[in-house]
Structures are given as structure tokens and as C-alpha cells.
Amino acid sequence: METLPSWFASMHLVIAALVLFVGYLLLRPNRWRGNPPPGPSGWPVVGSMFELGNRPEIFFTKTSERYGDVFRLNLGRKRVVVANSYETLAEAIVEKARVFADRPQLLSFKLQEGGDQTLGVQFTRASEMQRKKIKLVRAAFNPAIPDVAERFDAVLPIEVASLVQDVAREDGGPFDPHDVIEFCSAMSNVTGMLLYSKTLELGSCLLIDWLPWLSWFPSADVRELQALVRTMTGWHTDLIEEHRQTLNESSPRDFLDQLLIQQQTGKLMVSDADICRILDDLQSAGFNTATANILWGIQLLVQNPDVQKKLQAEIDEVVGSGRAPTTKDCRNMPYLEATLWEIQRVGMPVPVPGVRAALRDTTLSGYDVPKGTIMLVNQAKIATDLANFPQPHRFDPSRHLDENGSVVTPEKKLMLFGNGLRICAGRHLARDQMVIVMANLLQRFTFRLPDGATAFDNVGSTDGLVRFPLPYKIRAIPR
Numbered sequence: 001m002e003t004l005p006s007w008f009a010s011m012h013l014v015i016a017a018l019v020l021f022v023g024y025l026l027l028r029p030n031r032w033r034g035n036p037p038p039g040p041s042g043w044p045v046v047g048s049m050f051e052l053g054n055r056p057e058i059f060f061t062k063t064s065e066r067y068g069d070v071f072r073l074n075l076g077r078k079r080v081v082v083a084n085s086y087e088t089l090a091e092a093i094v095e096k097a098r099v100f101a102d103r104p105q106l107l108s109f110k111l112q113e114g115g116d117q118t119l120g121v122q123f124t125r126a127s128e129m130q131r132k133k134i135k136l137v138r139a140a141f142n143p144a145i146p147d148v149a150e151r152f153d154a155v156l157p158i159e160v161a162s163l164v165q166d167v168a169r170e171d172g173g174p175f176d177p178h179d180v181i182e183f184c185s186a187m188s189n190v191t192g193m194l195l196y197s198k199t200l201e202l203g204s205c206l207l208i209d210w211l212p213w214l215s216w217f218p219s220a221d222v223r224e225l226q227a228l229v230r231t232m233t234g235w236h237t238d239l240i241e242e243h244r245q246t247l248n249e250s251s252p253r254d255f256l257d258q259l260l261i262q263q264q265t266g267k268l269m270v271s272d273a274d275i276c277r278i279l280d281d282l283q284s285a286g287f288n289t290a291t292a293n294i295l296w297g298i299q300l301l302v303q304n305p306d307v308q309k310k311l312q313a314e315i316d317e318v319v320g321s322g323r324a325p326t327t328k329d330c331r332n333m334p335y336l337e338a339t340l341w342e343i344q345r346v347g348m349p350v351p352v353p354g355v356r357a358a359l360r361d362t363t364l365s366g367y368d369v370p371k372g373t374i375m376l377v378n379q380a381k382i383a384t385d386l387a388n389f390p391q392p393h394r395f396d397p398s399r400h401l402d403e404n405g406s407v408v409t410p411e412k413k414l415m416l417f418g419n420g421l422r423i424c425a426g427r428h429l430a431r432d433q434m435v436i437v438m439a440n441l442l443q444r445f446t447f448r449l450p451d452g453a454t455a456f457d458n459v460g461s462t463d464g465l466v467r468f469p470l471p472y473k474i475r476a477i478p479r
């Protein structure tokens, strides 16, 4: 019998060794050096990815009961730590603000920044340039600055009046507020007007973030995200051109004009592609979250008619019924402000917000956390911490008031807009918007269950990064 040449046998050995080596590289668990936080080791290749499910906060809460307030996870090949208490979150994003200032390199983040995570402001890697850009954004969205307040006061009443009209059109009959489109567009239209004096009719972690090789087989999610980014880019490219041609440097009309002036004077070396991504980020950043809060708010007020009555009494006392409430009026309505905080806490539309990454080796709660580690936040657990929120599942706006009836913002117990270097850039605007929408609606209507109903049929939330209440029906009885 003919024997195989010896080089053939050695070739087999080399291939087998290579396969074993590649297999080892793929399958070996992530190495955490030093004194890492405790945590489950998870499965080879995927780590704890499939345990996350559609509601990662449930898995996080269960895991924290076993491992404590800070635990580690492997998600695919990514190293992750999860902060489950206010103290650990504050240590990371306030005390170690400069360390946990990065956004991780995730494919979905890269897609949302048009393929380059140096562009835009929201999913953008930490850099001097990101800081300069976000500084401009913060100023453009801060209603404490007179110019911004003036623009905001010119736009908001129009959008809110149109929302009130749409609700009035339901004529006291049963309807689902999700269907009254203005609940969404009132939010995005105000942003659009501040950005580029126009309204625009119109993101999250995907599986590819944890298993990047899946991007070789683009899924429907990825294609949808790419199509959305392309549409927005087309829209914003046209707007940039239009604004450039009509720009008057001595009198900027909006934020886009301000960016173009910065570009032309060389104060900020920002490209058109970057401007596109900034506009895109801002248009998408607050739209879903603010809308979800309003939808949660209406549901919670129907379930808590006493709170609704108290709010209406406050609105009647400060504004009366002869004119629409303004932002200025809302500053004199502490109970309304406290109710909005409680809506954000109990509705909890973003239970796992603000993904961060460590810029260098560091520690968290005394454990070693290597550079590049992703930090996730279990906000749902922080918002129901018994030590800070007694009877946490009770909807009780008065927990945000002191003995004199003044608002005590919950930011020392719960950071609903994040904190530190990557704090939400639109938080003041978002709060003002939500407060004024609520004030206008409650001045004109009392929200109730449909006739004959004693409770909502469906109470719960959708899945996803931003959670909406499930569809529900109410009546808006004119007052």
C-alpha cells in the first residue's frame, strides 16, 4: 500500500494546531486581571449575552443580589461592569468623571454616527473635539440663556396648542394617546425649530455590539438603522446647504447657523459630515425619551386621580383658566415639577441609560476595572432603592418636596439625566418641555378611564432601550 508523504502528515498537524489555536482564542473566557469585580463567567464565545434578554435590568437585579452592587460580565468578547447603586454610579461618573468619560466602540454606535465615532456628540468617543462640540450644544439648549428662552417661548406654545387641539378633537371619547401623533411631534418639532428653524417628521444596542462578526451578515435591524441614518444625512445635508446660502453672520437664526459661523471663522474645525451627525444626534436624543415620559405620565395620573386633582388645583391657582400656562408659570408650580420627577422615576422609560467606557485602568468600589471596560447602569434598581425611596412602587410626587413645599430634585439619589462629562445636553429643555405640555393638558382636560372600566387592561411596557407604556385607552374630559 502506498504511504502518504511525511510533509502531508506534518501539514495536517499544522492545520490542526492552527484550528485549535484559533478555537482557543475565540472560546477562551475574557481575562480579568488583578482584583476584578465578582460576576458570572457566562458561556464561551457569547458570555452572558443571552441571559440579558429584552429586559437586561431584570437580569442585572438578580445578578446583583448574588454578587453585590458592582459585578462584572462578559458580553461576547467585551468586558462589562454593571453599576447597581447610586453610590457606585456616582463614584464612576462624578468622582471619576474624567475616567468614565468615553462611549465604547460598539458597532451600533458607529453606525449611528454614520460609520465614524469621532463625528457627532452622542455616541462619540471622548476627545477634546467632542467636548468643544457638546459645549456649544449645551449652550444652544439651555433655556436659562435669554436668546434660547426667547426662541423656545416662540415655538413651544404653537406646538402645545396644536397638541391640545388634537386631544380636544377626541371630544371626551375613548382614545389611545399613543395615536395622537402630536405627543411625539411636539417634542421633535421644538428641537427641530431650535436646531434649524424647521420641523422634521420622523437608536439602541444591537446584537452586533457584543458579537461584531455578526455584522458580516447584516440583519434587518442593522439595515433599518443604516437606512434611517442615510435619510437623516440627506435631509441634513440639504439643510446645511440651504442655511449656508442664506447665512447672515451677524444674526444667527438657529443652532445650525451658529455651527456654520464656527466653521467659517475656524473657531471649531468641524466638517459638514460632522455637522450632519451633530444635528442627527440632537434630533434623535430627546425625542423618544420625552414622548415616553408624557405617555407614562398620563397613565400614572389616571391611576392616581388625587394627584391629578392636586395638579389641577395648582394650575388653576397660578394661571387660572383664561390663558395658557407658560414656562414662567411652571417655575411657580412645585407640585407639577415634583410630579414630573416622580413620573420619570416610576415610568422609567430608560432603565439602562448612558453606556460609558473607561479611558484608562481604574477601580470601582475597590475592584480593578481595566481600560476599555464598558460600564452599564441598572437605573431601574437605583430608582427603587428602599433606602432612598421608601415604598418605591408607590407613585408619590410629595417625596420630591421638602417640608416647605419646595422641590428637592432627586439628583442626589437618582441621576435621570446622567452626570459628569457626558451629562444629558438637553436636560433643561426636556424638563421644561414636559412640564409645559402637562400643564397645558391638565388645565384643559381631566384624564379618566373609559366608561365602565375600573383599571387599564394592559399595564406594562414595550421592550427596547426606550420603553413606552403598552397601548391604553383613556378619555380626556374637557374642564
Ligand code: HEM
Pocket: 093, 121, 122, 123, 134, 137, 141, 191, 281, 282, 283, 285, 286, 287, 289, 290, 293, 350, 353, 354, 355, 356, 416, 417, 418, 419, 420, 421, 422, 423, 424, 425, 426, 427, 429, 430, 431
Ligand atoms: C426626558 C428626556 C431625556 C432624558 C430622560 C435624557 C436622558 C439622557 C441620558 C441618561 C443621557 C446619558 C448621560 C450619561 O451618559 O451620563 C443623555 C445623553 C444625551 N442627551 Fe439626553 N435625555 C433627554 C432629552 C434630551 C434632549 C431633548 C436632548 C437634546 C435635544 C438630549 C441630548 C442629549 C445628548 C446630546 C446626550 C449625549 C451627551 C454626551 O454624550 O456628551 N437629551 N440623555
